[in-house]
Amino acid sequence: MQVMGDYYSAIQLRHDQWTTLREVTEALASARKPKREAALVTNVRALFDLLGPIETYWAFPGVQAFEQIRRQFEHGNYADVAFSVQRICRALSTGAYRRRHVPLDRDSADADEHEDEVIQPPEARALAKPYFEVLVVDNVNEHQERWLHSNFKKMRRPEDPFHYETVVVPSLQDALIGILFNYNIQAIVVRPGLKFDSKMEMSLLTRYLDWAGGTEGIEAVRSLDHGPALCRLVANVRPELDAYLVTDRSVEEIAGHDLGICRRVFYNQEDFMELHLNILRGVQARYKTPFFTALVEYSKQPTGVFHAMPISRGKSVSRSHWIQDMGAFYGSNIFLAETSATSGGLDSLLEPHGPIKQAQEQASRAFGSKQTFFATNGTSTCNKIVVQALVRPGDIVLVDRDCHKSHHYGLVLAGAQVVYLDSYPLNEYSMYGAVPLREVKHMLLHLKAQGKLDRVRMLLLTNCTFDGIVYNVERVMEECLAIKPDLIFLWDEAWFAFARFSPLYRQRTAMNAANVLRERLRSDAHARAWEEQQKQLKDASEEEWLNTRLLPPPDARVRTYATQSTHKTLTSLRQGSMIHVNDQDFKGEVEVSFHEAYMTHTSTSPNYQIIASLDVGRRQVELEGFEFVHRQVEAAMAMRRAIMTHPRLSKYFRILTAADMIPSKHRESGLESYYDPERGWSDVWDSLVHDEFVLDPTRVTLAVGGTGWDGDTFKTQILMDKYGIQINKTSRNTVLFMTNIGTTRSSVAYLIEVLVEIATDLDELLDDASMMEKRGFEKRVSNLMHDLPPLPDFSRFHDAFRSAPETPEGDIRSAFFLSYEENNCDYLELDGSIKAAMESGQEVVSASFIIPYPPGFPILVPGQVVSQEILAFMRALDVSEIHGYRADLGLRVFTEEALKQQAKANQARLKLNAARHKIF
Incomplete structure (x- = not known):
């Protein structure tokens, strides 16, 4: 039975093979013809062989129950097998095993077998005790394993806030596979006697070892050290888990070990009750939601409201005769x-000091930061807070030009000198990728050569981009710190909050990279490597610096900030966001200014419901984020495979692969596509470790130009209006489908059905079309897929807004506020006066941000010179929205007189600054 190649995930494989086993055993139980029965028996045996290794990592139905059913099958009790498998499938799909014991034999009644957890009312589900599983790692025989299960069960008490079952595996490798495969596991107990190697040979399971970063070097660890080594590995791949080490070694022997996430060590004892209580306490620490709990308790208190908000306690609603529908809703x-x-x-x-402060501290722990701050008005505000707190007027900031508009406005408010960095273009899809590291290094080295490196304050990049391009964050930070050791990094992770909770993604997040770098910079090995590299780079050219993977000096300061739209990718009400800080100089240099910036931009009447949802969303990802993100990736991969293998869809649609969206020079691993219809699934681990850029698997970009519709029309008139499918991002000829932690397999199936229906309708339309209609269709397709205007690079700031011609930084703030005076501005038409002005040699300078949707980023900023390439791009745009541009008047530009006056003022300011510099 060759089924493994069809599956990206062993979790998905498990679910589908249990379903198949149910169908086949039911057919076997009712089979009447010997030939038919023999074929079904062969099929069932193969399914048992396939599921056998998988079930060793799950508490339900459990290894013993699984083997009992297999024995029944071998003895020919097909009706009993079919009955047991049917109950297992129902319990797995409804989640019944999480709430109660599910009997598998035909003689045991199960009154609640038709109960479905999903359709229960929230109140009923909230009353149930949450369920989890504990992984016990111990190389024991079958009798000892039953003894372990029994002793843990004896510890259960009615007052326990949770209930759990145990899974026993024998080896270090099995433990790593288990925690990466079984999302129910919340704690791991490492007992003495575990071995290293797993007996499993199933490729889909053993692939999980790569997700753990491999086990290189562990083989050399003495067997006595396998326990501490396992705790360290678990900390790397699922840091949210709790580990407990049971050892028969002395305190002195183990005290010097790095024990990773180990919460407690038990010595020479079998105190199951103490272990049981510690397991519950560890899960309770993650389950706790300080602010949400406080808000719930507040809502129960009788109060008299004699302050703002008539809606408080619902009085203005309940007393109304006209808005009862709001209360009912x-x-x-x-x-x-x-x-x-x-x-x-x-x-x-x-000024948090109670439950909000505690909730933020727990969020900091969950996301791996040193400090975390909640925001109730979105990441746009978070970006402005961070920029204002860190950037002083005149500081140089390097920023990717196609970043979110909130950064541009934040830089205006801060008075930064902006250096725009160009991402690599994807002209054939009218979108940008990301900024190559070589481009960043080149600009830093250029500013250094011009004596301006001391003024460079921050590098601001988007990770991951809207289209799913993910940076190698650790590499960017270490190489930039090699040039500018105190450089501050702001990573806009608005679309990447979920990444912390998957070992696939975590290594490419800002907080994880900061923690890794801080630890590495303290090591003697790094100091020696840096000293050796400095000898090699002595008197080296810029080209040699660009071609070398640079190492930061040991005394470099790790100063990293990440802003995340929790509401975009995790569970939170709209506008719920977080700022994560990992800055070694935060307390000494930034804390006061950060507090002031936070006060500037945060409402004095924040929405408590949003804060509570951030608190609960943090609880969710610490306890089930691993499962949900894994299923999110599964859904996206299933979508890829379904579209790429459907013959009708391939006529009109194409999934953009990593090779389509990332040039080969930035893909050192050589990975081209996550799935290939001929070769199957690719192993993405090497790409995630080594490549400069990777494509986020949860984002699926579909080229739709083959339908004859542009992206915006396909989104609005076809997907949304006709089928009710909501998407956000489009380009001229693509649409972006983003999976999230709420995406289901049913949602993916519906999307595939819709695309097939669209393709079928197009087939019928073209089949009945006249020759001229077919030519018209082919022309529209050609215009969308081939005749696309090249994306323009950032031209330059006008000299009136620059400090010197040698470097590209510009004073965007002066340009922005210069446009406030109407006499300083004029309007020029794209196909008329602006063309004449440029042909006459006049420098046309934008007075506004010009932001077309799509692509949704500024193609012009205040103070930027309009180039012929930008003008051609604007003329070719056929989108419905261009923010900052008035079709009735044209492009808002500065007058020549305004630019002359600004140039004089700029020169005077530069002379004054130079004089001050000489004095001090």
């Missing part, structure tokens, strides 16, 4: 929890 709790009070068990977002 939202329910009472949202109004009972609505208040502007910061006392009564609540807290102030601006």
Whole structure:
């Protein structure tokens, strides 16, 4: 049975093979013809062989129950086997095994077998004890394994807040496979006697060892050290878990070991009750939601409201004769929890000292930061807070030009001298990729050569981009710090909050990279490597610096910030966002200015429901983020395979692969596509470790130009209006499907059905079309897929807004506010006066941000010179929205007189600064 090649995930394989086993055993139980029965028996045996290795990592149905069913099958009890398999499938699909014991034999009644957890009311589900599983690692025989299971079960008490089952595996490799395969595992107990090697030979399972970063070097560890080594490995791949080490070695022997996530070590004892209580306490620490709990308790208190907010306690709604529909729609709790009070068990977002402070500290732990701050008005505001807190007027900031517009506005407010970096273009799809590291290094070295490196304050990049291009964050930071050891990094991870909770993604997140670098810079090995590289680079040319993977000096300062739209990719109400800080100089240099910036941009009346949702969203990802992100990736991969292998869809649609979206020079691994219809699935681990850029698997970009519709039309008139499918991002000839932690396999199936229906309709339309209609269709397709205008690079700032001609930084703030005076501005038409002005030699300078949707980033900023390439691109745009551009008037530009006056003022300011520099 060759089924493994069809699956990206062993979890998905397990689900589907249990379903297949149910269907086949039911057919076997009712088979009447010997030939038919023999074929079914062969099929069932193959399914048991396939599921056997997988089931060793799950508590339900459990190895013993699974082997009992297999024995029943070998003895010919087909009806009993079919009955047991049917109950297992139902319990797995409904989640019933999480709430109660599920009997598998035909003589045991199961009154709740038709209960489905998903359709239960939230109130009923909230009352149930949460379920998890504990992985016990111990090389024991079958009798000892039953003894372990029994002793853990004896520890259960009615007052326990959770209940769990145990899974026993014998080896270090099995433990790593288990925690990466079984999302129910929340704790791991490492007992003495574990071995290293797994007996499993199933490629889909053993591939998980690569996701753990491999086990290089572990083979050389003495067998006595396998326990501590396992705790360290678990910390690398699922840091949210709790580990407990049981050892028969002395305190002195083990005290010097790095024990990773180990919460407690038990010595020479079989105190199962103490271990049981510690396991519950560890999960409780992650389950705790300080602010959400405080808000729930507040809503239960009788209060008299004599302050703002008539809607508090729902009084203005319940007393109304005209807005009862609002109360009916939202329910009472949202109004009972609505208040502007910061006392009564609540807290102030601006000066947190109680449950909000505790909630932020727990979020910091979950996301791997040193400090985390909540925001209730989106990541746009988070970006402005960070920029204002760190950037002073005149500081040089390097920023990718196609970043979110909030960064551009934040840089205006801060008075930064902006150096725009160009991402590599994808002209055939009218989108940009990301900024190559070589481009960043070149600019830093250029500024250094001009004596301006001391003014460079920050590098601001988007990770990952809207289209799914992910940086090698660690490499970018270490090489930039080699040139500018105190450079601050702001990573806009608005679309990447989920990445922390997958070992595939985590290594490419800002907080993880910062923690890795901080540890590496402290090591003697790094100091020696840096000293050796400095000898090699002595008197080296810029080209040699660009071609070398640079190492930062040991005294470099790791200063990293990440802003995340929690509401975009995790569970949170809209506008719920977080700022994560990992800055070695935060307390000494930034804390006061950060507080002031936070006060500047944060409302004094923050929405408590948003704060509570951030608190609960953090709880969710610490306890089930690994599962949900894994399923998210599964959904996207299933979508890729379904579209790429469907013969009708390939006529009109194409999934853009990593090779389409990332030039080969940035893909050192050589990976071209996550799935190939002929070769199957690719192993992505090497790409994630080594490549400069990778493509986020959860984003699926579909080229739709083959349908004759542009991306915006396909999105609005076809997907949304006709089929109710909502998407956000389009380009001239593509649409972007983003999976998230709420995406289901049913959603993917519906999308595939819709695309097949669209393709079928196009087939019928073209089949009945006249020759002229077919030519018209072919012309539209050609215009969308081939005749595309090249994406323009950033031209330059006008000299009136520059400090010197040798370097490209520009004073975007002066340009922005210069346009406030109407007399300084004029309007020029794209196909008329602007063309004449440029042909006459006049420098046309934009007075506004010009942002077409799509692609959604500024193609012109205040103070930027309009180039012929930008003008050609604007003429070719056929989108419905161009923010900052008025079709009735034209492009808003500075007058020549305004530019002359600004140039004089700029020169005077530069002379004054130079004089001050001489004095000091």
